[in-house]
Amino acid sequence: MRKYSIFLLLALSLFLLAGCSLEPPSWAKAKAASDLSNVKIGLSMSTLNNPFFVYLKDMVVKEADKQGFEIIVVDAQNDPAKQNNDVEDLIQQGVNALLINPTDSSAISAAVQTANGVGIPVITIDRAANKGEVASLIASDNVGGGKMAAEYIVDQLGEGAVVAELEGIPGTSAARERGQGFHSVADTKLKVIAKQAADFDRTKGLNVMENLLQGNPDIQAVFAQNDEMALGAAEAIAATGRDILVVGFDGSADALQAVKDGKLSATIAQQFDLIGQKAVQTAAEILQGKKVESNIPVPIKLVTKDDSK
Template sequence: MKKIVSIIMVLSLMVLAACSMDSGLTDDKKEKKDSMKGVKVGVSISTLNNPFFVSLKDGIEKEAEEKGMKVTVVDAQDDTAKQISGIEDLILQKVDVLLVNPTDSAAISSAVKDANDAGIPVITIDRSSDEGDIETFIASDNVAGGEMAAEYLVKELGEKAKVVELEGVSGASATRERGKGFHNIADKQLEVLTSQTAEFDRTKGLNVMENILQGNKDIQAVFAHNDEMALGAIEAIKAAGKDIIVVGFDGNDDALKAVENGELKATIAQQPALIGEEAVNAAEKILKGDKVDDTISVPLKLVTKE
């Protein structure tokens, strides 16, 4: 009987010790910071070959510098494998918080989970992650923006106008959401001749639009999921000698100039620098132990020459 009691006592002590060890790990992962000075912020950007994401990065760096944070930025160059590798490097560097602008919302999930396992809080910006624990998602309301674009085309051209849609990167949440918003209106009030991806890229926007023009003679308008594709489409339209309205999305500097000179009819303007600032502010709150909303929306506006 004494042996049985002794065994039970030993097992109990082992369980208590294990619980104590688990508790310590959990506390380490959720350690609160009183000051942001020296906090390491890891940033993974889908591509810095797009002015929108350069502005987003600049907004992050400016706000972080003011708070005394140290920022490390990795450029995925629109390559999912490269982005996952870059995030793994940031995890190994033991950053305190991770800001991720995914190239592909589904494919990035594994890297987000790895950050979760390492106890690093993750914030997604402009595009979300399909899986993994995200502290908050900061972006414009892409669905509303897509609706704004379609409503503008209905207003300018009337119902049943023949339009083309240039889609972004397949798998990106922004592509899905902007497309969803656009089709919420367009499927009822416009005639969408074709929807084709140009992967958010200006050169691909030009090439895809050239091909579309060869097979569709009565196009009245183009809605592009970002300004880069819209500007590429404009070059193809000019070369073909066509008079076609083009509406973009983002409000980058080149697009705003194109609106001003009358080449781009309109753009649904985001505020990328503000998105970056909001991401850093959210990171500060999270690291201090404060609560943040699951989604933080940054306002959009329709920009036209008028």
């Protein structure tokens, strides 16, 4: 009798496991091609304490409103653990697609894989995820932008100019790719005497630049991997009265004004509106069952004082 009871328990367990298949819940399945009603999109931003990301968020929301989609926005506050929790919360709220701007390209992989497990498509914007299945990465040509910055410095100061580099958050694809593009030119045509992370932050950019200036009196130019660090560096340089060329990256409103005022020499401008539009439009295509490109690069451009007049 005892053996018979154990057999029944095992059989029941197998039945329940079979019933709990890995089939995604109905709200996680792609919409039919003719039905994009009641679409709910989750947008996880790395931080909303940076004007670039605030504007990018606004462009995503604007396009989602245009498409008639509901959108839920969460702010990771540059905390990878919080971002993973945020994404899990979005999944629980029944989003049909996830747009993720990763705080850390490695750390976000767990959240991407969780979404994969329930069949929710993931699109990353501005930064990549190192693991997990991402339907599409929509980002500026970061490698090309870094190369463009180095070429501009060579053009302005000549080969062999002494340069410092302010790096973004270690572990982000944007920092890695912008650095890669910059060094593809700088390592042979410029003299990079110092590089240090300032985490894409204006205050840190100022503090790091102050230290670099004290230890490196020969610096002629600075490449900052985003505008916030560039603006901080420019403030530190202005306090010394030195004439140092500063190139940022993003094309934020503050940076464009600083270029116009002569406080920054140039910025590599991203097209925020286009990134936001493409992110939402790509999500719509995926939900309709259409095939999309795994990598959708958005062009960038160099903006100098002559361009901002």
